[in-house]
Amino acid sequence: MLYRTAGQFKTSYNADQALFPVKQDAFLLGIILILAWVVFPMTASEFTFQTLLIPILIYALAAMGLNILTGFAGQLSLGTGAFMGVGAYACYKMVTLFPWMNPIVAILLSGVFSAGIGVAFGIPSLRIKGFYLAIATLAAQFFLVWLFEKWSWLYNYNASGAIQVPNLEMFGVFVSGPQAASVTEYYIVLFVVSLLTMLCINLTRGNLGRTWKATRDMDIAAELIGINLMKSKLTAFAVSSYVVGVAGALYVFMWKGAAEPNVFDIPLSFQVLFIAIIGGLGSVMGNYLGAILIVGLPVVLNVVAGTQVFEMSTGSAILLAALIAAATFLFGVARNLWGMAAAIGFGAVTLIYGYAQLQGFRIESALIEHINVMIVGALIIFFLIIEPHGLNQLWRLIREKLIIWPFPH
Amino acid sequence: MKHFTKLATAAALGTVLGTAAIAQELYTPNLAYRTGPFAATGIPLMNGQADYMTLLNERDGGIGGAKIDFEECETGYSTEKGVECYEKTKGTAIVTQPWSTGITLQVLPKTNVDEIPILAPGYGFSPMADGKVFQWAFNMPAGYWDAADMIVQYLENEGGSLDGKKIAFLHLDHPFGKEPLPVLEMHAEGKGFELLPIPVGLKEMQNQSAQWLQIRRERPDYVVMWGWGAMNAGAITEAVKTKFPMENFLGVWWAGHDADLKLVGEEGKGYKSISWSFPNMDAPVMQEIKERVIDAGLSQTNEEEMQGVFYGRGLVMSMILAEAIKGAQENFGTAEISPTQLRWGLENLNLTEERIAELGMAGMVPPFSTSCANHTGHSGGWMLEWDGSKFVKASDLLKPNVDGYADLIASSAAEYATSNAPWAMNEECSATN
Numbered sequence: 068m069l070y071r072t073a074g075q076f077k078t079s080y081n082a083d084q085a086l087f088p089v090k091q092d093a094f095l096l097g098i099i100l101i102l103a104w105v106v107f108p109m110t111a112s113e114f115t116f117q118t119l120l121i122p123i124l125i126y127a128l129a130a131m132g133l134n135i136l137t138g139f140a141g142q143l144s145l146g147t148g149a150f151m152g153v154g155a156y157a158c159y160k161m162v163t164l165f166p167w168m169n170p171i172v173a174i175l176l177s178g179v180f181s182a183g184i185g186v187a188f189g190i191p192s193l194r195i196k197g198f199y200l201a202i203a204t205l206a207a208q209f210f211l212v213w214l215f216e217k218w219s220w221l222y223n224y225n226a227s228g229a230i231q232v233p234n235l236e237m238f239g240v241f242v243s244g245p246q247a248a249s250v251t252e253y254y255i256v257l258f259v260v261s262l263l264t265m266l267c268i269n270l271t272r273g274n275l276g277r278t279w280k281a282t283r284d285m286d287i288a289a290e291l292i293g294i295n296l297m298k299s300k301l302t303a304f305a306v307s308s309y310v311v312g313v314a315g316a317l318y319v320f321m322w323k324g325a326a327e328p329n330v331f332d333i334p335l336s337f338q339v340l341f342i343a344i345i346g347g348l349g350s351v352m353g354n355y356l357g358a359i360l361i362v363g364l365p366v367v368l369n370v371v372a373g374t375q376v377f378e379m380s381t382g383s384a385i386l387l388a389a390l391i392a393a394a395t396f397l398f399g400v401a402r403n404l405w406g407m408a409a410a411i412g413f414g415a416v417t418l419i420y421g422y423a424q425l426q427g428f429r430i431e432s433a434l435i436e437h438i439n440v441m442i443v444g445a446l447i448i449f450f451l452i453i454e455p456h457g458l459n460q461l462w463r464l465i466r467e468k469l470i471i472w473p474f475p476h
Numbered sequence: 477m478k479h480f481t482k483l484a485t486a487a488a489l490g491t492v493l494g495t496a497a498i499a500q501e502l503y504t505p506n507l508a509y510r511t512g513p514f515a516a517t518g519i520p521l522m523n524g525q526a527d528y529m530t531l532l533n534e535r536d537g538g539i540g541g542a543k544i545d546f547e548e549c550e551t552g553y554s555t556e557k558g559v560e561c562y563e564k565t566k567g568t569a570i571v572t573q574p575w576s577t578g579i580t581l582q583v584l585p586k587t588n589v590d591e592i593p594i595l596a597p598g599y600g601f602s603p604m605a606d607g608k609v610f611q612w613a614f615n616m617p618a619g620y621w622d623a624a625d626m627i628v629q630y631l632e633n634e635g636g637s638l639d640g641k642k643i644a645f646l647h648l649d650h651p652f653g654k655e656p657l658p659v660l661e662m663h664a665e666g667k668g669f670e671l672l673p674i675p676v677g678l679k680e681m682q683n684q685s686a687q688w689l690q691i692r693r694e695r696p697d698y699v700v701m702w703g704w705g706a707m708n709a710g711a712i713t714e715a716v717k718t719k720f721p722m723e724n725f726l727g728v729w730w731a732g733h734d735a736d737l738k739l740v741g742e743e744g745k746g747y748k749s750i751s752w753s754f755p756n757m758d759a760p761v762m763q764e765i766k767e768r769v770i771d772a773g774l775s776q777t778n779e780e781e782m783q784g785v786f787y788g789r790g791l792v793m794s795m796i797l798a799e800a801i802k803g804a805q806e807n808f809g810t811a812e813i814s815p816t817q818l819r820w821g822l823e824n825l826n827l828t829e830e831r832i833a834e835l836g837m838a839g840m841v842p843p844f845s846t847s848c849a850n851h852t853g854h855s856g857g858w859m860l861e862w863d864g865s866k867f868v869k870a871s872d873l874l875k876p877n878v879d880g881y882a883d884l885i886a887s888s889a890a891e892y893a894t895s896n897a898p899w900a901m902n903e904e905c906s907a908t909n
Contacts, residue, residue, distance in 0.1 A: 113563060113566075114563045114564055114567075117559065117560070117563045118559075118560045118563055118564075122556075216649060226654060226655075226657065226658055226888070227577075227581070227601070227651035227654055227655065228650075228651055228654055229581055229651050231581070231585070231892075231895060231896065233895055233896060233897070234896065234897060234898060244585070244896070245585030245586050245588065245589050245896065246589055246898065323555070323556075323559070323582060324582055324585060324586070325581045325582045325585075327578060327581075327650065327651055329650065329678050330555070332678075332679075366560060369560075370564070431510075431548070432508065432510075432547070432548040432549055432550040433508070433510035433511055433548070433550050435550065436510075436511050436550040436552060437511060440511075
C-alpha cells in the first residue's frame with residue numbers, strides 16, 4: 068500500500084545497490100530531514116531544545132560510535148563514557164589554549180584525541196575477545212575517569228575540579244556557553260550529527276564496513292579470506308572512538324555547559340550501550356530510535372504525567388490519540404498482538420488517568436518519578452521481548468510487511 | 477493550518493506545561509530529590525521547606541495575599557534531571573532552588589542570562605558571596621568557606637594553638653567536597669598545622685576502610701569531614717569501628733543528620749557538626765506547624781523526623797525565601813513580584829534577633845543581613861554535638877572571620893567572571909560589604 072514497490076525497476080547493479088532502493092525510504096527520510104532542519108527549530112520551545120532535541124541527537128551520535136565498534140565490528144566495549152570524556156576534555160583544552168579556534172573545528176578535532184586513546188585501549192582486542200575484551204575496556208573506563216580527577220592541567224587547575232564551558236563566538240554569534248541561544252546550539256549539533264551519520268552510513272556500506280562485519284561474524288574465517296584483523300579491529304576502534312569523542316565534546320559544549328569527572332563514569336557508558344542494544348546492534352537508524360526511547364521517553368512521560376490531561380490543548384489530545392492509533396495499526400500490520408495490546412492498554416491508561424485527574428486526583432512529583440522509572444524499565448523489557456534485535460529490526464519487519472501488503476508472506 | 481501544525485508539533489515534543497500561572501500566586505519551585513542515593517538526607521530538608529510554605533498558605537493565606545505554589549520537581553540528585561527541571565520551571569518561576577552543587581554549577585551561568593535568582597542556602601559555590609559578580613546567586617546564611625573558618629576557630633578555642641597539629645580532611649571527591657580546600661590550606665599555612673586531604677570517591681562512599689586505615693596510620697589530631705548522603709553514615713560507623721575518639725571528629729552542616737548518628741547511638745557521643753540552624757522544639761513555629769500542617773494531614777513528615785536538625789533547617793530555608801518575598805512586596809507595592817524584584821528582596825534581607833523571634837523561630841538561626849555586595853550574609857553558626865540521642869549546642873555563636881579570605885572570594889569571583897566572559901555584573905552596587 069504505502070510501500071508498494073511495483074513499477075520501481077532496477078536496470079543496473081548500481082541502482083540496485085543504491086542507498087535507497089525503494090523510493091518511499093528516500094521520501095520518508097526527506098520528511099524527517101525537513102522536520103529536523105525546519106519544523107522543529109521553528110516550533111520548539113527552550114525546554115524542548117534542552118531536554119529532548121539536543122540530548123537525543125547527542126546520545127544517538129554516541130550510540131552510533133559504539134555501534135560501529137560493537138554492532139559492526141563485534142568488539143564489546145564498556146568504555147564509551149570515558150571516551151566521551153576524552154573528547155570533552157580535549158575540546159575544553161583546545162578552546163582555552165587557543166581561544167581563536169573555530170568551535171566547530173575544535174569539536175571535530177577533539178575526536179582525533181579520543182580516537183588515539185581508543186586505539187591504544189583497543190590493542191588488547193588483538194589478543195582477547197568477547198567478555199575479556201569488555202573487561203579491558205572497563206579498565207579504560209576506570210583509568211580515564213581517575214585521570215580526569217587527578218590531572219589538574221586538564222581542568223585548568225580549577226578549584227572545584229569541574230570544567231566550565233566559556234562563551235564561544237562564531238561570526239559574531241554565540242554558539243556555546245550560557246550566552247548561546249538553544250536554537251544555535253541545536254543547529255550545530257544537528258549539523259555535526261548529520262555529517263557523521265552520513266560518514267558512518269557510507270563507511271559501514273563500503274569496503275571497511277564489510278571487513279568489520281566479516282571480523283564480527285567469524286574472525287578466523289575473515290583472516291583466511293585475507294582480511295587483516297589487526298587493521299580491521301584497530302580502524303573500528305579508531306572510527307568508533309572518534310565519533311564517540313565528538314559526541315562527548317558536543318555533550319559538554321552544546322548541552323551541559325559544565326561537567327565534573329564523574330559525569331563520564333560507568334552509568335554513562337551503560338546508558339549509551341543500552342541505547343545501542345535497544346536500538347539494534349549493527350544498524351545506524353536504530354541509534355536514533357533507541358535514543359528517543361531511552362532519553363526522550365522519560366522526559367515526555369514526566370511532562371504528560373504532570374500535565375492535567377484535560378487541560379491539554381485539543382491539538383495535543385488529537386495528536387496523542389493519533390499516535391496510539393498509529394502504533395496499534397503498525398503492530399497490527401506486523402501481526403504483533405502483544406504490541407497491539409500494549410498500545411491499546413496505554414491508551415486506556417491515559418484515559419483512566421485523565422478521568423482521575425478530572426475528579427481532582429493529583430500525584431506527587433517523586434511518585435511520578437518512581438512510576439516513570441518503572442514504565443521505562445517495563446518498556447525496555449517489552450521491546451526486547453517482542454523484538455530481541457532491537458527497534459531497528461522491528462521497523463524493518465513492519466516495512467517488509469508493508470511492502471508485500473496485503474499478502475501475509 | 478499553520479497554527480495547528482505548530483500546536484501539534486509542540487504537543488508531540490511534550491511541551492504542554494500544566495503550570496499555567498494563576499492570578500495572585502507566586503511560583504517558587506523546588507528541585508527536590510526524594511528518590512535516588514541521596515534521598516534519605518534530602519527528604520527531611522524538603523519536608524521542612526514545604527511545610528513552612530504550607531503553614532504560610534494556611535495561616536496567612538500566603539505572603540502579602542499571594543499564595544505560594546511550592547511545587548517540587550524531582551531530580552533524584554541527577555544533574556541532567558536538574559537541568560530539565562530548571563528549563564521546565566523557569567518560565568513562570570520567580571526563583572530557582574537547585575539543591576545540589578552539580579546542578580548549581582550548571583544552572584549558575586544560565587541564571588545570569590535568564591535573570592532568575594538562584595537560592596542555594598548553605599551550599600553551592602563559595603565565591604557566590606560576591607554579589608557584585610554573582611548578582612543572581614545567593615547562598616545565605618553561610619557558605620562553605622565560612623564553615624571551614626568556623627571549624628578552625630572552634631578547634632583553636634577548644635584545644636589551643638594548632639601549631640604542629642595534624643588535621644585530616646575527609647571529603648567527597650566531588651566539587652562539593654573540594655570547596656573548602658582553599659580556606660583550609662590558607663589556615664594550614666597561617667597557623668602551622670598539617671592538612672591531610674583524604675578523598676572518598678563516589679563509588680567508595682559506603683566502604684571507607686582504606687581511608688580509615690590511612691587515618692589510623694597517620695594518627696591525626698582531628699578529622700574534619702565534608703560528606704553527604706551515604707558517605708556520612710559510612711564514615712561515622714567506620715570511625716566507631718576503628719575506635720577513633722569521636723570528640724575529635726567534626727563535620728560540615730550537611731554531615732550532621734540525626735539518622736546517621738542514630739545508627740551508632742551512644743558510641744557516636746562527642747561527634748560534632750557546625751551548623752547555621754538548630755532544631756529548637758520550643759520555638760512557637762514548631763507548635764504552629766504541628767497544629768496547622770501536620771495534624772491537618774498536609775505534610776509528609778513524622779514526629780521523629782520533625783525533631784531532627786535537617787527538618788529545622790528546611791524550615792529556616794523557606795523562612796529566608798518568604799522574608800525576601802515579603803520585603804520585595806513591601807518595597808515595590810505589589811503582591812505578584814517578578815524575579816528581578818525578588819532579587820532586590822534577597823539582597824536586602826535584614827533578619828535581626830527580634831525579627832527571628834517575631835517569626836517564632838528564636839534560636840533556630842543566627843541573625844544576619846545581606847546587601848547587593850554580600851550575598852551570603854555570613855551569619856556564623858553553632859557547633860552542635862551529638863549527645864547519644866540528639867544534637868545539642870556545644871558552643872556559643874561562632875562568627876567566621878571573613879576578612880581573612882575576602883581577597884580569596886574577590887579573586888575567585890573575578891576569575892569565574894573572566895572565564896565566562898561576557899558576564900553581566902552589578903555595576904550599580906556601591907555597598908562595600
